[in-house]
Amino acid sequence: MEVKYDVIIIGGGPIGMACAIAAQRKGLNYLILEKGALVNSLFNYPLYMTFFSTAERLEIGDVPFSCIAPKPGRQEALEYYRNIQKHFKLNINLFEKVTSVQKKEDGFFNVISDKAIYTAENVVIATGFYDIPVxxxxxxxxxxxxxxxxxxxxxxxxxxxxxxxxxxxxxxxxxxxxxxxxxxxxxxxxxxxxxxxxxxxxxxxxxxxxxxxxxxxxxxxxxxxxxxxxxxxxxxxxxxxxxxxxxxLTGYRPDIDFLKSCGIQTHDDVLCVPVYNPDTMETNLPGLYLAGVVCGGMETHKWFIENSRVHADMIITNIVSAKESD
CATH class of the missing domain: 3.50.50.60 (FAD/NAD(P)-binding domain)
Structure with missing residues (x-):
């Protein structure tokens, strides 16, 4: 029997996990699809990297991030997000890469990965920007x-x-x-x-x-x-x-081609900032949302974990409101 998810989240980084936590708390049927390891971008950071942000600004799910040093490093962050997964037991498929998102005539989405095809009423893209060098x-x-x-x-x-x-x-x-x-x-x-x-x-x-x-x-x-x-x-x-x-080390950028293949428009072809409603994070395609640093297009300095954590509650609140009004 085919499972129809309320929301599929593409990307298992901190913001994707935050979206899943918000969905779980609202009783939504959700799934995270992550192409690599948990918080894959953080895993690929330099071994001894120290965050600019303090620990509390990296927190998600109202779970404290305890850190002795003034600024946490990569190892502390990986430990924290692993503990988040242990605590919430989020429904996540690791090492499963999404290749396309297609909106069907019935309003649902086909989310196609390298392992399966899923059906979802809503999709959140939280894929970050660390995969493609500039x-x-x-x-x-x-x-x-x-x-x-x-x-x-x-x-x-x-x-x-x-x-x-x-x-x-x-x-x-x-x-x-x-x-x-x-x-x-x-x-x-x-x-x-x-x-x-x-x-x-x-x-x-x-x-x-x-x-x-x-x-x-x-x-x-x-x-x-x-x-x-x-x-x-x-x-x-x-x-x-x-x-x-x-x-x-000239910087990195989101997968703009993937966003466009999903049907997401951009404001221009230079900065490639995606079109979305800043109050709901919904793109020009109803039911398709953006969360985290991917929202900035080539302006990768605009969004970080600390100022995009709020996207999770904004998105899930909008999804729940739409379901209640149906």
């Missing part, structure tokens, strides 16, 4: 020594490492690699370290650059990557530097 589109970018994700510094110890970018991920990687003995060069598009870099990290990287421990090329961009060297366009002209590894 590529530089330069020759050599896809060589094996070019990395768009950074895990830890040990691999880069005593090697020549070129780091692209000046955001939190780039700065963390540059400092960690330098501390482990790497010779670090940074290529930065603007003239300074980004103002959004963690306030306790920003002075450290600026001091390392000022003293010459880390070389930084400001107002610069990469033009080509080869096996052992990189061409950089600087204000003084083109230069070539040696590099055993390139950490192209």
């Amino acid at each position: 590529y530089m589109d330069v020759p050599g970018e896809h060589l094996p020594h070019v990395r768009h994700y950074y895990k830890e510094a040990h691999e880069y110890a005593f090697r020549k490492v070129l780091v692209v970018g000046a955001n939190n991920s780039s700065v963390d990687a540059a400092l960690e690699c330098w501390h482990k003995g790497a010779e670090v060069t940074m290529v930065i598009r603007k003239g300074e370290i980004n103002d959004r870099v963690k306030y306790w990290i920003k002075p450290d990287i600026e001091n390392r650059i000022a003293e010459g421990s880390i070389t930084a090329h400001f107002y610069s961009s990469i033009t080509a990557i080869r096996e052992k060297e990189v061409d950089i366009l600087t204000p003084e002209g083109p230069v070539t530097v040696e590099a055993d590894f390139v950490l192209a």
Whole structure:
């Protein structure tokens, strides 16, 4: 017998879990479909990453997040969200990737994964933005020594490492690699370290650059990557530097093509901010909702766990109200 869910949630990160908790509390029949591990994006963060947010701002389901340090790290966060799953016993299928969402003539949705086809009255997309790097589109970018994700510094110890970018991920990687003995060069598009870099990290990287421990090329961009060297366009002209590894930490973006394939419109083709009602999080397609950082399109700095947790109650309240008015 086919199960028709009140809501299927695509994405098992903190916001997807928050949506499930809200649905569970309202007695809705729900299912989370997550393509990887629980809170998969957090799992793939650098091993020693520290959150900018305090622990209480990462809480969901009214469950306290206890943390000794002022700011929790990746390990503490993984432990917290595992405990959330143990506590609520959320209905979640891990390692099941959704490939398409199709609205049928009867108003229900077909949610098609790599393992099954599901039917749901409502769908929430809470897929985040960490899956697809923002590529530089330069020759050599896809060589094996070019990395768009950074895990830890040990691999880069005593090697020549070129780091692209000046955001939190780039700065963390540059400092960690330098501390482990790497010779670090940074290529930065603007003239300074980004103002959004963690306030306790920003002075450290600026001091390392000022003293010459880390070389930084400001107002610069990469033009080509080869096996052992990189061409950089600087204000003084083109230069070539040696590099055993390139950490192209240029940011990440939501799967805009997937959103569009579901029928979700965007305001434009540059920032690709999806169309949705900010009061209900419902998109232009009735019954299809967005939650979390995916709402920002290419503006990935707008939404975080701490300011998008509220999406869960907004969405489930709207779903329940619609069911009661039927």
